[in-house]
Amino acid sequence: MVPNYSIDDLEGWDERIREKVEEFGLDPYPQEFEICDHNDMLGYMTYSGMPSHYPHWSYGKSFEKTKTMYDHGVSGLPYEMVINSNPSLGYLMRDNTLCLQILTIAHVYGHNDFFKNNFNFTAVTRADSTLSMFKAHAQRVRSYVEDPSIGPDAVERILDAAHSLSMQLRRNRAVKRLSEAEEKQRLWEDAQPQPDPYRRIHRTPDYEAPDLRKTPASPEEDVLAFIRDYNPYLTEWERDLLTIVHEEACYFLPQIETKIMNEGWASYWHREIMNSLDLPQELHLEFLVRHNQVVRPHPGSLNPYHLGLRVWDEIEGREAPSPPEEREDAGPPPAGDRSAMFAVREVDRDVSFLRRFLNEKVMTDLDLFEYEKQDDKLVVSKVSNEDHWREIKATLLRGVGMGSTPIIRITDADFGDQRTLYLVHEHEGRDLELGYAEKTLMHLHELWGRETALETYVNEKRTILKYDDDGFKAEAAS
Amino acid sequence: MATGAIFRPFRHSEAERSDRSAGDRLRHRQKIRESIRDNIADIIAEESIIGQRKDRVVKVPIRGIKEYRFVYGENESAVAEGDGDVQEGQVVGQADGEGQGDGDKAGDKAGQDIYETDVTLEELIEIMFEDLELPDLERRALKQIPAERTTKRKGYRQVGIRVRLDKRRTARQRVKRVLATRGRMDDPDLPTNTEGTGRYPFHTDDLTYRHVIPDLRNESNAVVICIMDTSGSMDTMKKYLARSYFFLLFNFIATKYLSVELVFVAHHTEAREVTEDEFFHKAESGGTFISSGYQKALDIIDERYHPSLWNIYAFHCSDGDNFDSDNSAAMRCAKQLADVSNLFGYGEIKPLGSRYYESSMLSLFRRLDADNFQTVVIEKKEDIWPAFRSFLSKDRAGLITEKAPEEAAEV
Numbered sequence: 001m002v003p004n005y006s007i008d009d010l011e012g013w014d015e016r017i018r019e020k021v022e023e024f025g026l027d028p029y030p031q032e033f034e035i036c037d038h039n040d041m042l043g044y045m046t047y048s049g050m051p052s053h054y055p056h057w058s059y060g061k062s063f064e065k066t067k068t069m070y071d072h073g074v075s076g077l078p079y080e081m082v083i084n085s086n087p088s089l090g091y092l093m094r095d096n097t098l099c100l101q102i103l104t105i106a107h108v109y110g111h112n113d114f115f116k117n118n119f120n121f122t123a124v125t126r127a128d129s130t131l132s133m134f135k136a137h138a139q140r141v142r143s144y145v146e147d148p149s150i151g152p153d154a155v156e157r158i159l160d161a162a163h164s165l166s167m168q169l170r171r172n173r174a175v176k177r178l179s180e181a182e183e184k185q186r187l188w189e190d191a192q193p194q195p196d197p198y199r200r201i202h203r204t205p206d207y208e209a210p211d212l213r214k215t216p217a218s219p220e221e222d223v224l225a226f227i228r229d230y231n232p233y234l235t236e237w238e239r240d241l242l243t244i245v246h247e248e249a250c251y252f253l254p255q256i257e258t259k260i261m262n263e264g265w266a267s268y269w270h271r272e273i274m275n276s277l278d279l280p281q282e283l284h285l286e287f288l289v290r291h292n293q294v295v296r297p298h299p300g301s302l303n304p305y306h307l308g309l310r311v312w313d314e315i316e317g318r319e320a321p322s323p324p325e326e327r328e329d330a331g332p333p334p335a336g337d338r339s340a341m342f343a344v345r346e347v348d349r350d351v352s353f354l355r356r357f358l359n360e361k362v363m364t365d366l367d368l369f370e371y372e373k374q375d376d377k378l379v380v381s382k383v384s385n386e387d388h389w390r391e392i393k394a395t396l397l398r399g400v401g402m403g404s405t406p407i408i409r410i411t412d413a414d415f416g417d418q419r420t421l422y423l424v425h426e427h428e429g430r431d432l433e434l435g436y437a438e439k440t441l442m443h444l445h446e447l448w449g450r451e452t453a454l455e456t457y458v459n460e461k462r463t464i465l466k467y468d469d470d471g472f473k474a475e476a477a478s
Numbered sequence: 479m480a481t482g483a484i485f486r487p488f489r490h491s492e493a494e495r496s497d498r499s500a501g502d503r504l505r506h507r508q509k510i511r512e513s514i515r516d517n518i519a520d521i522i523a524e525e526s527i528i529g530q531r532k533d534r535v536v537k538v539p540i541r542g543i544k545e546y547r548f549v550y551g552e553n554e555s556a557v558a559e560g561d562g563d564v565q566e567g568q569v570v571g572q573a574d575g576e577g578q579g580d581g582d583k584a585g586d587k588a589g590q591d592i593y594e595t596d597v598t599l600e601e602l603i604e605i606m607f608e609d610l611e612l613p614d615l616e617r618r619a620l621k622q623i624p625a626e627r628t629t630k631r632k633g634y635r636q637v638g639i640r641v642r643l644d645k646r647r648t649a650r651q652r653v654k655r656v657l658a659t660r661g662r663m664d665d666p667d668l669p670t671n672t673e674g675t676g677r678y679p680f681h682t683d684d685l686t687y688r689h690v691i692p693d694l695r696n697e698s699n700a701v702v703i704c705i706m707d708t709s710g711s712m713d714t715m716k717k718y719l720a721r722s723y724f725f726l727l728f729n730f731i732a733t734k735y736l737s738v739e740l741v742f743v744a745h746h747t748e749a750r751e752v753t754e755d756e757f758f759h760k761a762e763s764g765g766t767f768i769s770s771g772y773q774k775a776l777d778i779i780d781e782r783y784h785p786s787l788w789n790i791y792a793f794h795c796s797d798g799d800n801f802d803s804d805n806s807a808a809m810r811c812a813k814q815l816a817d818v819s820n821l822f823g824y825g826e827i828k829p830l831g832s833r834y835y836e837s838s839m840l841s842l843f844r845r846l847d848a849d850n851f852q853t854v855v856i857e858k859k860e861d862i863w864p865a866f867r868s869f870l871s872k873d874r875a876g877l878i879t880e881k882a883p884e885e886a887a888e889v
Contacts, residue, residue, distance in 0.1 A: 037488060164547050
């Protein structure tokens with residue numbers, strides 16, 4: 001197919017879009033676009049948009065899967081792909097029509113602005129060095145693969161294990177991390193008796209000395225970083241691989257945590273920009289069709305573009321004070337204009353965004369429902385109405401962003417003085433999938449080298465899953 | 479916001495970029511192959527692959543190349559959008575993730591990472607047999623039936639297909655032609671060097687192709703003799719197990735020889751040679767004389783498959799329910815069969831548990847002193863592959879002593 005545009009056309013439209021971007025007060029990084037074909041796009045999708053990336057078979061699997069779906073028409077390829085870097089790097093599909101390219105460029109500026117301003121990104125990722133970081137990682141991994149004393153199999157063994165644990169990391173990376181000494185200082189201070197002017201009427205609580213010898217001092221969510229720092233038997237290259245996988249997981253964390261907000265924000269702005277561009281009629285008509293394809297509801301699943309856009313619209317359109325019972329849930333409503341939107345785009349993530357602004361009205365409009373498994377069917381258990389919307393919202397909030405990854409913390413690296421790595425799953429009603437837990441513990445054991453134990457609940461019984469040299473065991477906790 | 483975005487136009491992908499995932503894809507394919515090999519026993523136990531055409535595509539469930547993480551299990555409920563009219567109790571999909579289509583919530587559910595891959599049956603057979611070896615292969619490498627699959631070179635021609643272009647000879651032809659015309663190099667009319675650049679392009683006359691003709695080469699051949707007890711006690715399940723075993727045996731031997739013939743001998747108290755269809759589908763009644771089956775096989779070998787010309791693989795499946803009066807004859811025939819065959823096997827098919835109260839030929843056949851004779855016991859579908867492996871394993875001696883230590887004592 002011959003595209004119905006030239007690079008000059010795109011540059012012209014880009015200029016007009018930028019005027020609007022500036023007029024609306026968006027604040028993006030410099031932007032670069034690369035025109036690519038579907039093969040390149042498949043490659044970029046596989047490697048998260050990175051021009052260079054370290055090798056691992058899982059990317060081959062991901063490529064085959066995406067390509068099969070694409071070849072069989074199960075799913076199309078995205079119109080665009082954009083990565084969080086400075087300058088921001090976006091990919092445009094060559095075969096798209098001019099209208100789609102304009103829409104996509106506008107959409108990309110929305111993402112770009114979000115990357116530059118949302119605290120999840122600004123507090124954690126260093127956009128200036130994104131590309132060089134991935135490139136350096138790729139070079140290091142390749143150097144280990146090519147090192148005859150290490151080789152591909154050994155590298156793969158560590159990467160397999162590290163990948164399985166990469167999402168077990170500290171979620172709010174904007175909170176400053178204390179050093180081990182500071183942590184212990186804080187523990188000690190917390191344990192000291194507080195000055196109590198009413199000592200005569202209170203019974204003085206017994207002083208309990210904090211256990212300052214314990215490692216980690218307080219429960220630790222960063223599993224890979226902890227193992228890297230506290231397993232003395234790892235070699236340098238093994239440590240480095242853990243660092244690489246951990247750093248990349250941290251880079252992707254903000255995107256996981258803000259998927260709905262970010263897609264909604266980009267969709268909101270491409271719509272505003274396109275509507276203000278005075279498009280020729282045939283482009284405008286095509287735009288309406290394409291826009292609706294992107295933000296239409298997907299009955300039976302959740303379309304983050306649709307949900308996000310709808311909530312942003314709600315924030316913008318909110319003028320009258322909301323009813324009191326809603327305020328209780330959502331906090332005081334912000335002013336009904338774009339300045340409120342800009343404030344929200346800086347300080348929220350999907351969980352807080354939805355908690356604050358997803359109200360009964362939006363939920364009923366979207367016809368959000370909760371379903372659960374009954375035998376081999378998925379059955380609707382609740383629909384959004386007066387009685388149930390809060391429960392459905394709670395379920396939704398549990399599942400967005402990192403909500404779908406169980407919270408597991410290392411509590412003791414020397415459990416029972418046996419150097420057993422002891423972890424606790426913070427169980428809040430959802431059991432772990434045991435088959436997966438077994439295999440993940442196997443990987444954990446591989447990296448730790450000694451017994452690993454995970455405390456969780458299985459069918460409401462406290463259970464300890466163990467993995468040692470003899471394999472997997474599950475036993476009821478005493 | 480002073481400058482516009484940079485647009486980098488499309489470049490036809492450089493080799494490096496366009497095929498960046500090649501290495502990772504290759505490794506992934508290798509892992510699938512390993513995974514298939516690890517799960518081969520389960521795959522064999524699946525009825526669907528037995529007796530199918532070779533180009534049939536088989537869906538093989540893959541284990542071992544999932545990416546495991548800590549994920550939530552089944553007591554997780556989830557939220558989705560409706561079409562505006564969703565009612566409580568309405569069924570919205572299948573629990574295994576089918577029919578859910580729109581992707582976005584996939585990936586965080588363990589059950590949705592079910593991974594299947596398509597392989598052709600032929601590929602599967604190839605993977606299965608990778609580490610097996612036929613003992614005593616081509617012992618009788620005498621020439622019998624001509625196999626036409628080979629070709630032989632016969633000189634050179636100026637016409638031919640691209641793959642047969644002989645580059646070296648073609649280049650030599652060109653040099654010859656250039657040398658032959660050198661005397662006239664300054665001739666401005668010379669058509670081969672119109673631009674005066676000193677270049678001599680290839681000419682059609684230079685092209686030299688290898689000429690090949692079909693070759694009738696004599697190959698060593700094999701015959702697989704399937705002997706099965708079709709007496710009344712062989713029920714459908716037993717026959718199914720036998721059939722799976724014969725399927726493997728034939729396919730394996732077919733990978734090793736260019737032409738393999740199949741002979742089916744069905745026996746109860748008397749034996750006949752039957753067609754494949756009859757062999758597997760006809761039930762008969764009555765008792766069993768195992769010797770009749772063996773004698774029939776010996777007769778067939780005598781008539782058509784002389785041991786000096788043929789590699790003979792015989793295998794007998796029975797439930798071991800033989801008339802006692804026939805035992806000595808069966809033993810004698812088995813010995814003769816072992817003498818003329820490359821490999822002779824006896825598989826006793828005993829659905830689970832029954833081996834303790836039903837009679838068995840195993841103890842009798844243990845006394846048969848022949849290196850190329852093997853007995854196996856098959857109790858259930860899952861036994862077929864291990865039994866087959868032990869029959870054809872490279873390390874047969876090890877397996878025999880491991881499986882039946884009392885056998886060694888009796889020798």
